[in-house]
Amino acid sequence: MSALLEVDDLRAGYGRVPILAGVNFDMAGGEFLGILGHNGMGKTTLMRTIMGALPTTAGSVRFAGTDVTKMATHQRSRLGLGLVPQGREIFPTLTVMENLRMGLAAAKSEDRAVMDGVLEDFPRxxxxxxxxxxxxxxxxxxxxxxxxxxxxxxxxxxxxxxxEGIQLSIIEEMIETLQTLRQRWSLSMIIVEQNLDFITQLSDRVLSIQKGRITGEVDRAQLLSGDVAMTAA
Known part of the structure; x- marks a missing residue:
């Protein structure tokens, strides 16, 4: 079975400052993949580059069998890639309903009734x-x-x-919601986190990132015991 996402020697940065230094990994459809690392190790840059918000300087990204490396963000979205960014980036002056309608901008016209289904999974x-x-x-x-x-x-x-910045009760609600969505929507997900409990409860496997490189897979027994050292070495 081919991978849903294939990231090969991916490099990106800001101006002349390189951040990703050759990231390699792939993931299967239906998988929840965690990526663990300290701030400044390239986690957010990796997410933005996969989504197309930041151009690659080398390497490639393949999604669902299609090379999306040169595609614009909206094109990747229409293929089925979605980003929930760090800091959330909602529209503060718009209502909840209006924010949700903004999310429909990338949807196909026949999918616009999906909002009612989404709200069923978010009673709050x-x-x-x-x-x-x-x-x-x-x-x-x-x-x-x-x-x-x-x-x-x-x-x-x-x-x-x-x-980040979320109270414990909402974190627990989010874990339950994501577990439900995984089954109901047949989702795949990459979760970038520093919260060990959150990433352990949701991820099938967890990769560590340091200085813009994937440095290995974190042993699940270590995650469950909390004995994980996210060194910057």
Whole structure:
């Protein structure tokens, strides 16, 4: 069976500053893959490069058998890639409903009825449809960012630092929601995180990233015991 996502010697950066120094990994359809590392190791740059928000300087990205390396972000979105960015990036002056409608911009016209289905999996948001995004708590904004992404019916979601600044109760709700979505929507997901408990509960396997390179796979027994050293060496 071919991989859903294949990342080969991927390199990218900002201006003349290289960040990704040759990233290699692949993942199967239906897999939840965790990527673990300290700040500054290239996690967010990797997500943005896979999504096409940052151009590659070398290497390639193949998604569902298609080389998307040179494709624009909206083209990758229409193929089934979705990003829930670090910091959430919702529209604070728009209502929850309006934010969700923005998520439909990348959807095919026949998929526009998907919003009702998305809301069934986010009961907390159903009570807040008329509230402005900026008035939500950090956790509610994270749920909204995830729901907005789902409106485009992605096959693979790139979830970047979802627990950052989020209260514990929402983190637990998010874990339950993602586990439900995995079964109901047949999703694949890359989860970039520093929260060991979150990434352990959701991931089939976890890769470590250091200085812009994948340095290996983290043993699940280590994750379960919490005995993981994310060194910068």
């Amino acid at each position: 948001l159903k009570r807040l449809l008329d509230r402005r995004g900026g008035a939500l708590s950090g956790g509610e904004q994270q749920l909204l960012a995830l729901a907005r992404c789902l409106c485009a019916r992605p096959k693979l979601i790139l979830l970047d630092e979802p627990t």
